[in-house]
Every structure is written in C-alpha cells, then in structure tokens.
Amino acid sequence: MPKIISSLFSGCGGLDLGFTGGFNFLGHNYERLDTEIVFANDFDIDAQTCYNNNPLLTNHGVNCLLEDIRNVEAKRIPDFDILLAGFPCQPFSNAGNRKGVNDANGRGTLFEECERIIRAKIENGHRPQAFVFENVRGILSSKMSDGITSVPEEISNRMQKLGYNISIKLVCASDYGVPQQRYRVLIIGIDDRLGIGAFDFNLMKDIVLQNNIPSKSYGRVEELLLGTILQGVEDVQDNVVWEYSDTTQRSVDLIGSCRHGMQAFEYFTPGFHKSDLPEIVFEGRSWKDIPYELLSPRFKKIADDPKKYHAPKFFRRFAFGEINGTITASAQPENCGITHPVENRRYSVRECARIQSFPDEYYFGNIPLQAQYKVIGNAVPPVLGWVVAKALLNFLSNE
Numbered sequence: 534m535p536k537i538i539s540s541l542f543s544g545c546g547g548l549d550l551g552f553t554g555g556f557n558f559l560g561h562n563y564e565r566l567d568t569e570i571v572f573a574n575d576f577d578i579d580a581q582t583c584y585n586n587n588p589l590l591t592n593h594g595v596n597c598l599l600e601d602i603r604n605v606e607a608k609r610i611p612d613f614d615i616l617l618a619g620f621p622c623q624p625f626s627n628a629g630n631r632k633g634v635n636d637a638n639g640r641g642t643l644f645e646e647c648e649r650i651i652r653a654k655i656e657n658g659h660r661p662q663a664f665v666f667e668n669v670r671g672i673l674s675s676k677m678s679d680g681i682t683s684v685p686e687e688i689s690n691r692m693q694k695l696g697y698n699i700s701i702k703l704v705c706a707s708d709y710g711v712p713q714q715r716y717r718v719l720i721i722g723i724d725d726r727l728g729i730g731a732f733d734f735n736l737m738k739d740i741v742l743q744n745n746i747p748s749k750s751y752g753r754v755e756e757l758l759l760g761t762i763l764q765g766v767e768d769v770q771d772n773v774v775w776e777y778s779d780t781t782q783r784s785v786d787l788i789g790s791c792r793h794g795m796q797a798f799e800y801f802t803p804g805f806h807k808s809d810l811p812e813i814v815f816e817g818r819s820w821k822d823i824p825y826e827l828l829s830p831r832f833k834k835i836a837d838d839p840k841k842y843h844a845p846k847f848f849r850r851f852a853f854g855e856i857n858g859t860i861t862a863s864a865q866p867e868n869c870g871i872t873h874p875v876e877n878r879r880y881s882v883r884e885c886a887r888i889q890s891f892p893d894e895y896y897f898g899n900i901p902l903q904a905q906y907k908v909i910g911n912a913v914p915p916v917l918g919w920v921v922a923k924a925l926l927n928f929l930s931n932e
Contacts, residue, residue, distance in 0.1 A: 536662075536926060539572040539613040541647060542620050543597050545583040545897070545908040546590050547889065548667065549573060551918015552617060556589055556892045559762060561710075561746065563919045566926060571611040573597040579904035580911070586899050589892070602646045607653030615925070616664040618647045619913050644684070648691050655695060662727060662929055664692075665921060666720040667913055670703050673718060688720055697722035698731035707856050709737060710746040710916040711890045712757040715859045717913075719921065729931060736924035746920065749856060759874060760801035760814065760853030762887050769893045772883040775902050781866060782877070784848055787823045791852045791874045792816055801853065814854035817874070819846040850874055857888045862910035864903075869910075885909045890916035 540549050550556060555565035573595050575581050584590060584597040598605070620643040644666065651661055666688065675684045682690075689699040699722050706715040721732040741748050747756035755761060766772060777785060793813045800810055820832055828836060835842045849870040851857045858870035864879065866872045871880050880888070882897055882905045889909055897905040 535567045535569045536614045536929070537612065538568050538570045538615045538617060539610050539650075540570060541574050541602055541616065541618040541650070542643070543573040543575045543584060543617075544577070544580045544619065544912050546573075546587060546597070547891070547912030547915050548617050548619055548665075548918040549584075549595075550587075550589055550891075550895070550915040551913065551920075552615075552922040553590065553593060554919055554922070556895075556915065558710075558890050558892050558916055559756065559887070563916065566919075566922055568615075568922065568926070569593070570595040571613065574600060574602055574605065576601045577908075579900040580908045582900050583897055583905075583908050587895055589895060602643070607650045608657075610650060612654060612659045614662045614929075616647060616651060616661055618644070618664065619667040620644050620647065644688050648688075648695070651692075652695060660696070660724055660726065662724050663732075663925060664697070664722045665925065666722075668718050668720075670716045670718055673703065685718065685720060692722050696725045698725050700732040700734060702734045704734070704737070704917075705749070706890075706914050706917045707749040707754075707757055708751065709741055709920040710748065710757075711914040712759070712762045713857050713860065713888050713890070713914065714749075715914065715917075717917075721921075721925065723928070727929070729928065732925065732928055734924075736928055737920050740920050740923045740927075744923075746916070754856075755801075755805060755807050757856050758801065758807070758854055759851055759857055760798060763853075763884060764798065764801065766881070766883050766887060769883045771886065771897050771905070772881045773898075773902060774878055774881045775864065775906060777866070777879060784820065784823070785866065785872055785877050787827055788818050788820060788848055788850060788872075789822060790877065791818055791850060793853055793874075795875050797853050807854070810854050815852055817852040817855055818850040820848040821846070848872065860885050860888050860910050862907045864906035864910055882906065882909070890914040 538552055543549055549570055552568055554563050556563055575597055578599060581597045581599040654661055672684050677687050685701050692699055701720050703716060703718050706713050723732050738751060741751050747753040797814050800814060825836060847867045849858060850872045851870050852874055861869040864871050873880055885906060886909055889912055
C-alpha cells in the first residue's frame with residue numbers, strides 16, 4: 534500500500550515532487566516512489582498556479598488548494614500517513630527581518646497549524662506515522678516569546694507530547710544531489726507506537742551512495758558544479774531573464790565577469806575530474822573586485838573596516854568550478870549569488886530552476902516573471918526531497 538501524504542505550505546511543489554518521484558534531473562532518474570499525495574495547500578496564488586500546471590504532480594491526482602491553512606478545518610484534509618510542511622521561512626531567515634514567532638503576519642507560529650491538524654487526526658482515531666518539517670537554519674537560533682526556548686525545542690516538546698520521536702538536523706543540499714550550497718533544517722517525527730525509534734539521518738547518506746547520486750561530501754561533486762549544470766540551458770523552456778535595475782546593473786558591470794570566460798565550458802565534458810580543472814575556473818567574484826575609487830560610500834565604509842563588518846561577499850558571482858550558493862525568493866544579487874558567472878545579468882528562470890534541481894520539464898511560465906523567481910527560491914529542492922522521502926520510506930518499512 535502506498536504511503537498517503539498531505540502537504541501544507543506546498544509552494545510550487547518542490548518537496549511534493551521529491552516525495553512523488555518519477556522525474557529526471559540532468560541525466561539521473563529519480564524513480565517513482567510508493568506514495569500518494571491526497572492534499573496540498575498554499576495561500577500564495579503564484580505558487581498554487583505553478584503547482585497546478587505541472588503534470589508531474591497533477592497527473593497523480595492532486596491539486597493544490599488556494600487557502601490560508603488557518604482557515605482549513607482538519608476534517609477537510611483526508612487522513613494521511615505522512616505530513617509535509619515547509620512552513621514559511623521568512624520570519625527565521627537571515628535574508629529577512631528575523632522576527633521569528635513575533636512576525637506581524639503570524640507566520641512565525643504557523644508550525645502550530647501542523648500540530649493542530651495532527652492532533653485533530655489523532656483525536657479522531659487516526660495516528661499519522663510521520664511528519665517532515667523543513668525550514669531555514671535561522672530557525673535554530675529563533676526563540677519563542679519567553680526568550681529562552683528555541684523554536685525547534687518548542688516544536689519538539691509539543692510533538693513529543695503527541696507521541697512522536699523527534700530528529701532534527703541541519704543539512705546541506707549539495708550533499709544530497711542538489712547543485713547548491715543550501716542549508717536547511719529538517720525536523721522529522723516518527724510515531725512512537727511504531728516501535729522503530731527516531732529517524733536516523735545517516736539513511737540519507739545511504740540513499741545517496743546506493744543510488745549513485747552526486748554529492749559534495751560523498752562523491753561525484755563534478756556533476757554539481759556550475760560549469761556542468763549550465764550546459765545546454767539555452768535550449769530549455771523558461772529560459773527568460775528578469776533584468777536588473779540600472780543601479781544594480783552598474784554594480785554588476787563594475788564587478789566584471791569571472792576571468793575564465795564562456796570558453797571554460799570546454800573543461801566540463803563528460804568524465805572530467807575536478808582535480809584536472811585549471812585554477813581559474815574556481816575564481817568567483819564579488820563587490821570586492823570593484824576598484825576602490827568606484828565603490829559607493831556604503832561599500833567604501835565596509836572596505837575601510839572589513840573586520841568590523843566581517844567583509845561580506847555582496848554581489849557574489851560564483852565561477853564555473855564552484856557550487857552555487859543559496860537561491861533566494863527575492864533573487865537580489867546583493868545577498869544572493871544570482872548573477873551569471875560570465876554574462877552581466879541575473880540567472881534566467883531555468884538556470885535558477887536547475888540550481889534548485891527542478892527537472893527541465895517543470896513549467897514556471899504561467900505566472901509573472903518576478904513571481905517565477907520567487908516560487909523557485911522558496912521551494913524545497915526536489916532532489917533533496919526525494920532523498921529524504923526514500924530514506925523515510927525505507928525507515929518506516931524497517932528496511
């Protein structure tokens with residue numbers, strides 16, 4: 534019997550696609566998993582529209598409901614074995630205002646909706662077997678209103694009271710097949726009545742090794758480098774670019790292209806080894822490459838006292854020989870490595886999608902251009918989701 538899944542805060546479907554499987558990413562097949570998603574929800578119309586226009590999800594019978602989960606009664610959600618929830622990360626994000634549980638929109642406590650729904654299912658005679666919560670690493674240092682208890686501790690305490698064994702881990706997506714240095718916190722709960730204990734995150738490494746998935750830590754890192762993943766992208770749908778503002782474009786032009794140029798693509802041929810690449814392909818750029826006399830007053834202030842400001846790498850440009858940094862929902866180059874290594878422009882929608890490990894057939898073009906960047910940046914990388922799903926399914930099956 535397939536595991537029945539309900540998904541909250543589903544976004545454009547990254548985590549759901551991972552838990553469904555049945556897709557290809559850059560030549561690697563991520564097999565269809567023995568799961569069935571029976572409920573998906575998001576309150577963002579762009580994310581919901583994108584989700585519902587992708588056959589990789591909708592062909593399996595699910596459509597994303599457009600509604601604030603706080604207005605959805607638990608009885609409207611079919612019984613499920615596993616609950617997925619990437620509740621909004623902005624209250625905890627370093628790229629946001631870090632208001633945490635004190636977020637004015639109430640987003641910081643939306644994990645309580647997950648608790649509400651699981652509790653209601655239990656009270657109605659159905660115990661979900663597991664849940665997977667995903668969030669930014671900033672949640673680890675975010676506090677509840679008492680100023681003492683961390684948000685993960687609060688979630689753990691509440692879910693333990695409902696009878697779940699909790700495992701929490703900060704993971705880097707590039708360890709699990711995603712061409713991106715994206716750090717995220719996973720909180721996984723397992724029903725204590727199953728008698729199998731808490732989820733073992735080492736199983737995710739096992740999945741990577743067993744399925745020959747590229748990994749920064751466990752092997753075949755070459756497949757995650759920008760020079761590999763940007764190959765042939767110009768021929769794929771959604772290869773459109775959101776232009777920079779005049780001010781931002783000026784900064785990008787002053788920083789200049791990575792010195793390796795487009796001709797460096799020739800190094801990234803099938804079977805190459807990272808150790809054989811010339812040093813130049815590892816040399817990225819940032820605002821620090823702008824001549825001092827051309828810096829804005831703000832950047833001159835930072836340049837004059839780098840220790841005080843920790844010398845941040847604003848306007849980061851990753852080189853072909855690097856793994857890209859985190860793609861954010863705002864897609865702004867000051868805080869996010871979203872400028873193309875060679876061309877003085879923002880990554881295209883499809884380039885961002887590849888960095889997030891979406892298959893090339895996943896379609897984003899039916900929503901406004903800026904919204905396409907937003908939903909991609911907010912998504913859970915599907916390949917990371919697949920590794921989590923495969924490991925969790927194996928664990929629940931006691932394999």
